[in-house]
Each structure stands twice: as C-alpha cells, then as structure tokens.
Amino acid sequence: MFIVRFIIIINLILNLYSYNDPVIYNNENITLNNRTQQIHTLEVDLEEPGVSITNALSFSKIYGFEKTSVMVKDNGAIAGVNGMFYTMYGHHIGLLVKDKKIVSKANNYTPVVAFLESGETFIGDMNTEVKIKRKDDNNNIIVNTMNDAANDETWVLYSDIYGNSTRITRKSINYVIDDNRVIDKVITTEPVDIPRNGYVLSRVTEDTDKYDLLKVNEIVEIETVYTPDIGTVKEAFQSGGWLVKDSVNVAKDYEPLMGNTRIPNPRTIVGITKDNKLIIKVIDGRQPDYSYGVTGKTCADLMLNEGCINAVYLDGGASSTMVYEGKVVNSPSNKEERKVAHSILIKYETNIINRIFSKIRNFARNFIK
Template structure:
C-alpha cells in the first residue's frame, strides 16, 4: 500500500511503495509492463498518427500541456471502435521542487451539493483544477454531491472510504505537495464515558437508510431489522437528513445537547449529530442518548497501519488503480464503465511530480479511452502511480476559471468536488 508513514515525510519517493502491487493482486489484477520515462507519443493507435503537443507554463513549476493525436474526426458510429482516434488530452503537471503553490481538494458551499469544476476553481481563487471524486450524481437526490467514498478536506474526514474493492484513493499533503495513491479503510465508533458502552459507526455524512421492512413504522425503535448508524457534521448541509429514526446532537465536547425520535436538524458550529434507523435506534439511545461520548475515527492502509489525519491533508476517491509502483494494474472488465469514455486521471511520477490529466471522449473530435487505454496513457505520461477519478460527463479541467477541455455533454456538469492548485503556500483554512 502506498500509504504507510505518518506525515508523508519518510516516503522513499512520492506515491510509490511496492505493496501497491499486492493491492492489484487483491483486485484480481495482473501486473503489466513497467512505467518508464514518458514516451514521445501516446500509445493509442497503430503508431502512425500525427501528434501535436503544445505546452505553456502557468506558474513556477506548473505546466499545462495539450496533446492532440490524430487529425481526422471519427465517424460517429465508430467512436467506440476506431483505432484512428482522434484523442485530445490535457495534462497539468506540478513539480513540487519548483512550485510555490499547493494542491488541495475542495467542494462547494456544503458537501451534499454539486458545483461545476470551473466554479470551484474560481471560488477558490485557484490557478487550475480538475474534477475529482465519484459522487451520488442523481439530480433528483436531495444530496447529489454526497461523495461515494473518501472525502478528506484539510485534515477533516467528511466521508469515509467504502469497502468496495474497486475504490482507490488519491491523497495529497498540501504542506509539501507530496501525493500518494492506494486504498484506505476506515473504522469509527462512539463510547459512553460513564457506562463504557460502545457502538460502531457505519458512515460519515451519508444519509441513513430505513429498512424496507420498517418503512411504515414512524417509531423506528419498534423495528427489528438492522439499520444504519451515521455521524453528521455541519459541513454536510444546512440541516441533517430528515425522516424516521432517532437523532442525538452533541456539542464540541461530545456531550448530548438534545435527542429526537425523528431525524433532521440544523447543527451549530462545533456540533455533530448521530443518526440511526431500524433496530440500531435502540442501540444509539442506549449508548449516546445521555451524558457524553468519545468518538473514534481511524483511517488505515492495506497493511493495517494508521494514516494520521492532520491539517493540510486532502483525499478523494476514484475507481480502480491504473498504474502502481511502475506497473500497469488496471483490472480486466467489461461493460460501459470499461468502454471508451472521457477520463480524469491523478498520479505521480517517479521523481515526485504530480500529474492531473483529462481525456475528452464520446465525441468525433476525441473518442475517449477504455480503462486499458487510460492506463496506457497514464504510463506514457510518466505516471508511476495513477488512479482513475470520476469521468464521463464529469471530466473537466479549468485554468484560471475557464474550461480548457471539452466536456462530453452539451454543458459542463456540476460535480461533488475537485482537485485544485493555488499559487501560494498552504495555510490552514485556505
């Protein structure tokens, strides 16, 4: 696993630990060719297409490169099959040895809503950025921006990594611009200080589900089916999710402020709440219904070693590693997710650079890439370790608040969060 040392200070190089290959095996991946220095051209066709690269410096240590491979538009009915492209790839490279700024993750006014990547870049005063995590997305949802996996912002864990073996994480320390990739796991609990009764937490800032068999019960304490136990913070939304269940609000010291036999309330600064549904409502009231509780929240790597969460640490979720410790590790797969799509990639090079790339797709002017092709692009761009971030209609790169790629939809899609580069040192809260 690439997450292994406190403070990210003892990495033998950014984003590379050999145990990542073990992670690939755990995902059913067969390691492939080793990533060497970035090649002269992208390995996306028979090798005879023209390729044009244009680069410009955006700031000290920050370069934007546009790669156009192939010049003839693809027939509309051959976008998914043609070997002639074309492909349009935008690459943002950050060299921590020269850059004066920092990379971080950000979201909109609250965690549960969505914003366009361009708006997130503008609102943060960032130089550039790309879309990042997978998120709920469904427009009819009350909380479309809810991350589907890790959401770590300035040392605050606001969304836990899932147990889905496909999830892979990209974590960056904004203090040093050291980045890493790999799969994190999480555990959390609440413990009553007086009785010492303990209850595991299942989610962070994720709306709990009422068991289907108890959906008609207004009083969830009468339910005999397991439900969810969730912690909410003020960053989630203007109020916590409403509905059947119980809710306990805690002050900054972990002491009970109020309890309710229904869910949904506004949280003041410093407050958190615990919600439960199903028969877990009884357990929550027993453990945290009165008095004070201590909460635990622990991120660990694949070797079971704790990743200390501290100011300046940011993390987002992706689906599947592309390269790990210099090897292509993308798993075999089928279906639309593995077919050609627009893609967003985050990774690191052997010499410590951070690379963010977008590949336009589903268009005659840029056909997109399969998962295998995406890994090959990451390797050709010199990424020793790379992850596949949210793609499809979410794929977007903005520089100085303006799009530099062409999203696949008719308009830019609003997303849950973004990775952004600000041209200045990191300060807690910025």
C-alpha cells in the same frame, strides 16, 4: 556602472529561464491507433512550497451540482478538474477527507488518493474506521456511515458539511456533539439541527432505551483510523479504479463505477510520479473529428509515459472538465461544461516575482506557438 547593470540583466534572464512553474498546463493533439486525440495535462510539483491540492463540493455542501469552473473561481484556485463519482442526487461515493476532517468513509473496492501532512502522496487501497471514543475504551461506539441517509439500526455521524440538519424523519436517538462534548440528547421523529463545526450521532431505532449510551456533558473524541497507517491525512478522495500500480499497467476491462472500460470515452485520470509530481489528464472524446476518446488500458499507458508509479480513474464521460487560469481548456463532450458534485482544485500561493516570471514564460510559450 555599465558592468553592474549588465550583470543585473544577465541574472534576471538566468532567473527567468531557470524558474520552473510548479503548475504546468499542456495540450497535445496526437494520433493514437489512427484516431485523433486531444490530451490536456496538468503537471503539479507537490514539492514546491505554496502548492496545495484541495477538495471542493458543490456549494461547499454534500448533495447538489455546480460547475468545476465556479468551484475553481470561488476557492481562488489556479486550476481544477472534475473529481469523484457521485449519486444521482450529487452525493460523492467513497472516502472524502477535507481540511484533515473525514467527511465520509472509504469503500473497499477502489483505491484512494491521499495528500499527507508529511508532503507525501498516497495512492492505494485503504479502509477507514470511525469511532466515538469514551473514557472507557470498552464502550466505544463504532460509526457505520457518515453524512449519508440513515438506515435502520445503524450509527450515522453527521457534520455541518451535510447541511443544517440530519434530515431524519423517523424515530431516532441523537447525540449532539460540540467541541468534544455531548451537549444534548434528542429522541425524536424530526430532523435534528447540526451545530456549526459540530456533529450529530444518530441511530434510527424503535428501541431508543437500548441505545441510550452517552450522557449529556460527557467528553468524547471522534477518532478516525486509516488502514494502512499512512500518517496525518490533509485531503483525500476515492477514485474510480486502478490504472497503474507499482509502475505496471493494471487497467481492467470492467470497473463497477464505469462499466466496460474497453469503450473509448472522455476520461479524467490522476497519477503520481516517483519525484512527487501529480499528473492530471483530461482526454476529450465522443467528438470523432476532434477527439475520439480512449480506453482504460490506453489511459494507463499514457500515465506510464509520464513516469507515474501509481494512477487511477476519476469520473469521466461528459463530466470530464479541466480548468486552468480561469478558463475551461478542454472540450466537454456535451459541448458545454457539466455541473458536478465534486472537483479537485490546485492552489498556488507564491511571491510576486515568481508570478511575474510565470506570466512572462507563459506569454513566451504562447507567442512561440
């Protein structure tokens, strides 16, 4: 009996020390170029079952601002960071795919980060085309933009993540689409209601007869084409620019969304390693006695040191925020967490034994420190 108990204890100890947390947080206080830097890192093993990366929008809608810590809590995530760049009204800039559904199209001047159904992670340049497919392929309608303000004489496709209505108050022709069927055609100068889980295809125009193209009860398909063809995209978001490409530091001195990247600033950056580990870093800045901040080229070097083969910027500055296990673990430059329009969340669903091991290991690490 003693031998059996001894073997059980040994096995528990071995399991404890052999179990690797799929989501690891680490904080380093280092000196770079004679300046103190506080670097916060999340290493996420995307090969581990139960781990997933998801997008979060403020209040689960386009427009507006909310704290990353609130998004993490409301979505039951273990960790999260601030994400994409956004406009002054809180509309994210560029490609966003959530739950396999495209929310907005890619722009063509920064790379995207995409998590695929195959389990692979893509970081690279991408174009997107969205079209309303009809039985006669020659009469497909190309969507110019999605879930954004409507310009004259362009096709805009709205989904319910945009809100309750199209918010268009100019003369427009609108096709309400639900379950791949045109259920209504509306010519109006008022906003049109967006059905839950449905769409509205709108065009602001005085010549509504010219664009009277779809019939009520017509069956259509909303098709998204990604170039390059990388497979089924589960989640994706647009970045702020390249840092590392094919294991080479390619950071530029200027990026359109950020300006001069040679100025040390707080940064949020993300990259992928050859073995499909996601590396997310927040480097605090604008606090000289605590953490100075880094340039773009230094960001790239940090990601290369982590083994990243590709890495990109996210939004930074006062927005840079990392949340882990319910707490903001970095020191935002404004001394308090800024509300943002978009965050990137890490979820981890696992069995109770692994959770116990994880808690014990984290306690042991903190105790040793």
